[in-house]
Amino acid sequence: KNKKSWRVKKRYRLNPKVDFAFKRLFGSEENKDILIAFINSVVDEKIKDIELKNPYNISDYRKGKMTILDIKAVDDKGTWYDIEMQISQQNFFDKRALYYWAKLYSSQIETGEDYENLRKTISINILDFNYLEEREFHNEFKIVNKKTLKEFSNMFEMHFIELNKFDKEYKDLNTGLDRWTAFLSRAYELDKDNIPEELAKDKEVKKAIEKLDIMYLNKEEREIYENDLKVLMDYRA
Numbered sequence: 001k002n003k004k005s006w007r008v009k010k011r012y013r014l015n016p017k018v019d020f021a022f023k024r025l026f027g028s029e030e031n032k033d034i035l036i037a038f039i040n041s042v043v044d045e046k047i048k049d050i051e052l053k054n055p056y057n058i059s060d061y062r063k064g065k066m067t068i069l070d071i072k073a074v075d076d077k078g079t080w081y082d083i084e085m086q087i088s089q090q091n092f093f094d095k096r097a098l099y100y101w102a103k104l105y106s107s108q109i110e111t112g113e114d115y116e117n118l119r120k121t122i123s124i125n126i127l128d129f130n131y132l133e134e135r136e137f138h139n140e141f142k143i144v145n146k147k148t149l150k151e152f153s154n155m156f157e158m159h160f161i162e163l164n165k166f167d168k169e170y171k172d173l174n175t176g177l178d179r180w181t182a183f184l185s186r187a188y189e190l191d192k193d194n195i196p197e198e199l200a201k202d203k204e205v206k207k208a209i210e211k212l213d214i215m216y217l218n219k220e221e222r223e224i225y226e227n228d229l230k231v232l233m234d235y236r237a
Helices: 019-026 029-042 058-062 093-106 176-189 203-214 219-236
Strands: 050-052 071-075 080-086 121-127 138-144 151-162
Touching: 019 029, 019 080, 019 203, 019 219, 029 050, 029 071, 029 080, 029 176, 029 203, 080 093, 093 121, 093 151, 176 203
Parallel strands: 080 121, 121 151
Antiparallel strands: 050 071, 071 080, 138 151
């Protein structure tokens, strides 16, 4: 037999809660359908298309340009989004969340430009720790009149998804957000050949599970992921 040289790549079932894996999965151009489906499960107004403003790019890691692994995007209606996965507990996360929302909102115009060019900005914060006092795993905040509860402006919208508060069994998953939260909480335990039917019926969630299972990382990406995973394990320990 002729001898052949084979390059063997190790298969990883990535944990989507790890910063790098989250950015790789949800922030890549080829996975925009996954990001759109996730956003549509969180917000009321459904979107059809989205433009990534800081798409995943391994060269940005080499240059040190991607230290904050959030995802910035604009939908087909002009609404801006900032989506972040945070695994390390922070005592002042409310201030951090407001700061990053404000940065994205204010960066839409340059000094001297008209304020009318500012567009609605939505922040989606996924936390792997409990932060809010509310019992529900998903909470949405807007600016309203304290007395009448009438909304002051629709330009501000902030969501918190606290994964540790999500305790639904697969049979109890009723909404798209239920399925995405179950995925983010348990995906690294799932087998693409044995996906629970409650998740498999959602084609984008099913694709996300399959992506994690078949996603091959090159040496450089693997080192980044394993470093982030070590930080997570050390934090948990």
